[in-house]
Amino acid sequence: MPNLTRESVAAWDANDPLAPFRGRFAIADEKLLYLDGNSLGRLPAATPDFLAKVVTEEWGAGLVRSWSSWVDLAGRLGDLLGTRLLGAAEGEVVLSDSTTVNLYKLASAALAASDSRRRTILYDATDFPTDRYVVQGLVAERGLTARSVDPSELPGALGDDVALVVLSLVNYRTAELHDMARVNTMAREAGARVLWDLSHAAGAVDVQLAASGAELAVGCTYKHLNAGPGAPAFLYVRRDLQSALRQPIWGWFGQQDQFAMGPDYDPVDGIERFLVGTPPILSLAAVQPALEICAEAGIDGIRRKSVRQCELIIELADRWLAPYGISVASPRDQERRGGHVSLRGPETWQLSQALVEAGVICDFRTPDVLRVAPAPLYTRFTDVFDAMERLRTILEQGDHLRFPAERGRVT
Amino acid sequence: MPNLTRESVAAWDANDPLAPFRGRFAIADEKLLYLDGNSLGRLPAATPDFLAKVVTEEWGAGLVRSWSSWVDLAGRLGDLLGTRLLGAAEGEVVLSDSTTVNLYKLASAALAASDSRRRTILYDATDFPTDRYVVQGLVAERGLTARSVDPSELPGALGDDVALVVLSLVNYRTAELHDMARVNTMAREAGARVLWDLSHAAGAVDVQLAASGAELAVGCTYKHLNAGPGAPAFLYVRRDLQSALRQPIWGWFGQQDQFAMGPDYDPVDGIERFLVGTPPILSLAAVQPALEICAEAGIDGIRRKSVRQCELIIELADRWLAPYGISVASPRDQERRGGHVSLRGPETWQLSQALVEAGVICDFRTPDVLRVAPAPLYTRFTDVFDAMERLRTILEQGDHLRFPAERGRVT
Structure with missing residues (x-):
């Protein structure tokens, strides 16, 4: 990935066949970078109405008769x-x-x-x-x-x-x-x-x-x-x-x-x-x-985009985060890697907290792992790029050191 | 219960301290007599909005952060x-x-x-x-x-x-x-x-x-x-x-x-x-x-009304249904009876089907039991009276005999 700028990454989004699927999810806060779909996936836009119908029509009006379809x-x-x-x-x-x-x-x-x-x-x-x-x-x-x-x-x-x-x-x-x-x-x-x-x-x-x-x-x-x-x-x-x-x-x-x-x-x-x-x-x-x-969307397309997004995370981690002691803890061979990338480092708990403040949700797993999960259906390549850039900025400025090292509850 | 007319029963509703609770449920069809709350209780009126908020705000907007309250x-x-x-x-x-x-x-x-x-x-x-x-x-x-x-x-x-x-x-x-x-x-x-x-x-x-x-x-x-x-x-x-x-x-x-x-x-x-x-x-x-x-509502008030409604079912069954071979299969002593009354008879499966057609939902339990459950929070005394009257009419006219004796799926 020689020419890795935000613009080049934005061009990937422009050509992404899965890009329209982002519109199929309810994105309450467009500024939030959500890279935690491996913990809790986002709300599909169709779900609230679908569920409201089940509640009101099937349970409320259909009552026990709805068991024939349930x-x-x-x-x-x-x-x-x-x-x-x-x-x-x-x-x-x-x-x-x-x-x-x-x-x-x-x-x-x-x-x-x-x-x-x-x-x-x-x-x-x-x-x-x-x-x-x-x-x-x-x-x-x-x-x-x-x-x-x-x-x-x-x-x-x-x-x-x-x-x-x-x-x-x-x-x-x-x-x-x-x-x-x-x-x-x-x-x-x-x-x-x-x-x-x-x-x-x-x-x-x-x-x-x-x-x-x-x-x-x-x-x-x-x-x-x-x-x-x-x-x-x-x-x-x-x-x-x-x-x-x-x-x-x-x-x-x-x-x-x-x-x-x-x-x-x-x-x-x-x-x-x-x-x-x-x-x-x-x-x-x-x-x-x-x-x-x-x-x-099809699992083939999802997987193809997921691999590329994970490669982007790895590439940016190597360039930007390695100097701060953050290493890639996931296999580099795509054939041996699932849908997220784990980063390991000495202050990953504090990093995860600083990221939240910077509008990025990843997830921390004890003792020292930060998981970055780009769910291909609703995550853009630029979201990945921006999240990694915020992580770099936090490390550059030492922002995360303001947070206590003691771990709270994380799901 | 000497003077048991629809008017006398309507007076019980007028004096029922739990009567306002019916308004706390979403009643889609006011004409339906639903006496099956012991199988599936009715939809509370507050539930659709409550759930919509959980879906949209807690899951959709809060995302994984909502686990702190879940x-x-x-x-x-x-x-x-x-x-x-x-x-x-x-x-x-x-x-x-x-x-x-x-x-x-x-x-x-x-x-x-x-x-x-x-x-x-x-x-x-x-x-x-x-x-x-x-x-x-x-x-x-x-x-x-x-x-x-x-x-x-x-x-x-x-x-x-x-x-x-x-x-x-x-x-x-x-x-x-x-x-x-x-x-x-x-x-x-x-x-x-x-x-x-x-x-x-x-x-x-x-x-x-x-x-x-x-x-x-x-x-x-x-x-x-x-x-x-x-x-x-x-x-x-x-x-x-x-x-x-x-x-x-x-x-x-x-x-x-x-x-x-x-x-x-x-x-x-x-x-x-x-x-x-x-x-x-x-x-x-x-x-x-x-x-x-x-x-x-309080369980004391619920139970008090439930006992009275079950007594009404038993009284009407004795007066109106016994001549057709329908007997009360539940204990007559309220201390030994829960929140529903079971009727037993030779054609209860067909009766349950004829009741549905007549706008009454009770439930049938194999081999020969018809359960009548007046959920006190949303069932009026007149609902019980009307349902029992429809049952009597079906028996009088032999309406239920039009239905096949073979049993389908019932929940």
Whole structure:
């Protein structure tokens, strides 16, 4: 990138085929540079009216009669997400519960179905905390063993004691993107299953569940998919495995002929057997307009722009921030990097606070990581450029040193 | 009720202190008689604007910064619900997940903490199906025994093999209201714990968790509490038991100093240790305006009116419907009856369909029960009278016989 000026970057925006999608989001403050879509995606412009209609017409006027359309909403949205954005077939993805509850359900189901001599779960201790907490809970409950493993050392770690590998496709802290097909093959050959957490991947990278031979996955919809704070999570179980697996929380939304209210639990054959209780319809409904935007833009175009924006961040970090001791903590190879770039340095907590004051929202992750996430659907190349320039100015002027080094709560 | 005419009933409405609360709900169709608030409560008039503000201002404009107020929303709403409507202390109730997931969490926690020689769960097979499915799942997973018991036979059934009793305070089908204090005392004396399902009780009857000695409870907020379709459920754990109990799904919302993202799960000491993953904020936010109405009206007044409305249903059923073979399937003693009245008869499925055509929504529960639920906050005495009169007319004219006897899906 030889001639890297604001003007040259503005020209990229002018030629960006995704540029019109920014208008599909409700941007309350045009001056705010929001590079935190990997924590909470922006509000789609269509969502308020869509949701108001669900509230007023479906709940308010339709009342209980609206359950005829709500009852399979989780499956319809799962199909939209699965087939358009995750490379799955129809009937393999469903919206349900939280990511954590889904991790628990699918990990339990996989463990229950595995050879009882396999008593070890491999996980990556650098993954998002809830993933390791779920694993620790299962281990405590069932007298199993958990072993943290660096994914690069997986072949050696996959002994014949391993039942399950729990791994994030994109690491939340470093943005490292794993080779899904390779890990799936290694695990299969070693007789273990892999449960993927796609929370930081869905809507950001081209997840190819079927083509990579994935068997099990979960993930959230409120980051790159823009479905709203705490929006219902999803789960994926490859079709041919569904009837062989049983999740442990038996509830009426997984029951055959649910409204017959039969005496004994007898789960449906399809993906809905992994459902549990009545879903939160308002939060679930908001998933629809969000997914529709991503599906319309297409994951290929999203990923292409994301790669370029992340390269811009890396290039500017090298030029402008490296002299201040800020280094790029994400892989430089785009094939190994997800949808954000992590910067590491001694005063990143204070930097994140100074950035907020300067009208830039990134996010800090303990102990020393600043995550910069350019969501391609609503972030311009000039937004990235301007945010990096403000970061440089803060460092130049030492503005961030006015903030206490002590960390507060960050989400 | 000697002089029971529409005029006399209209006079009750004129003197009803809760009558103004009907204006606090969005009534889209004034002609519709909605007697199904025990399945899905009506939309509070304040909810659309309240939710629109959460969507547009908190999510849209506030973005990730709004987590500072969302992060403890489940606890704040839990306190409002617990202290104003369930007779609990602060820090004993929290909103979380679905009723089914909460049943699983608390039942698991109670079983894990009980004497390992106690391997039996007692449950009521006539309770809502999801309750027995959860019990069946736990039994299958842990090699326990489950035994269905009629609550009236509890003293004899509480042997020294019993770890846990799972029971609904109000039976969804018959509206039978159990004596919570008595059951709690019997169980305590027998060395067992009771896990109450308050789904059909919360917001309808005066639940006295503390005064009755209750230890564990769960319930939903979308019936008599009017929080919206599939709104987040709640759970209650008596304060002194909290630190002794551990639920099995370890997630980051139960973790001490959550945003430190520590390596090992170490749950908080309070009620939040029973939380799991990120809550669905839009559905959760809608709980607030709904609870505020109930708290303002007061559970005493709600219950008083509910009893009187149920007595009116019973009286009219005896006069008008008994000749057609319709009988009252709910207890006649108000002390033993919850917030609805169940009618039983040979053609109740067809009756429920004919009622819809006549502008009355009640609900049918397999195999032969028609539930009539007068939610006191928005149902007038004349609504009850008119609905019962339409039911009589249908029976007189045999209108319902035009509908097929085969049952479709009902929620």
